[in-house]
Amino acid sequence: MEVRDLHPWPTSxxxxxxxxxxxxxxxxxxxxxPAEPRTVAGLDVxxxxxxxxxxxxxxxxxxxxxxxxxxxxxxxxxxxxxPYVPGLLAFRELPTLMDALRxxxxxxxLLVCDGYGLAHPRRFGLACHLGVLTGLPTIxxxxxxxxxxxxxxxxxxxxxxxxxxxxxEVGRALRTQDNVKPVFVSVGHRMSLxxxxxxxxxxxxxxxxxxxRRADRLSRDALSGA
DNA sequence: GCGACAG
DNA sequence: ATCTTGTCGC
Numbered sequence: 566m567e568v569r570d571l572h573p574w575p576t577s578x579x580x581x582x583x584x585x586x587x588x589x590x591x592x593x594x595x596x597x598x599p600a601e602p603r604t605v606a607g608l609d610v611x612x613x614x615x616x617x618x619x620x621x622x623x624x625x626x627x628x629x630x631x632x633x634x635x636x637x638x639x640x641x642x643x644x645x646x647x648p649y650v651p652g653l654l655a656f657r658e659l660p661t662l663m664d665a666l667r668x669x670x671x672x673x674x675l676l677v678c679d680g681y682g683l684a685h686p687r688r689f690g691l692a693c694h695l696g697v698l699t700g701l702p703t704i705x706x707x708x709x710x711x712x713x714x715x716x717x718x719x720x721x722x723x724x725x726x727x728x729x730x731x732x733x734e735v736g737r738a739l740r741t742q743d744n745v746k747p748v749f750v751s752v753g754h755r756m757s758l759x760x761x762x763x764x765x766x767x768x769x770x771x772x773x774x775x776x777x778r779r780a781d782r783l784s785r786d787a788l789s790g791a
Numbered sequence: 792g793c794g795a796c797a798g
Numbered sequence: 799a800t801c802t803t804g805t806c807g808c
Contacts, residue, residue, distance in 0.1 A: 680798065684797085709797070
């Protein structure tokens, strides 16, 4: 698929934050997004070490939303492009993730990212960044909380409670299975929070969406050479 | 100032 | 993210 060119790369945390602030106005947060996406892509990254330059593998797996069958897979290997700094995760993984996306023959209807979208200190997490660079609807699904507070949702699958930060609902704690810890869903680009949660429930057979599980396994295998 | 902090 | 054993439960 076609993706936008990468912007100049930051060499400091201050520059990275400035880039996030500059790109944030490009976000489309007013459209509900596809009600019936036919294809959904999951993205994830595995690492071999720490710090800048650590070897990593970025994977993208495209699934049929209805059957959850794998339609296409793409993996790219590279190096961490930035140190890990909470709030600047995108700068670590973006170049290799973009390589994997560029190699895709099909263009997914939605991108499900491992991490956050608007539930971010500057409202511009990895899912937002990937949304601006690809132009596609994106959402973020994270395993742990980062910003905001929430009250535990009811124990039933489908229950949710708002993730609040600065008096804003920046995401939702969503129970994807009965009696299982909730995941944290937030919007990235061209998608409403309601639609994001509804879609996550449709593709989740376990705690994490199938998209994320498939991408996690693919990136891990690519790093181990198998 | 101190701790917490997506992956 | 990654380093790691056994164990409880569907």
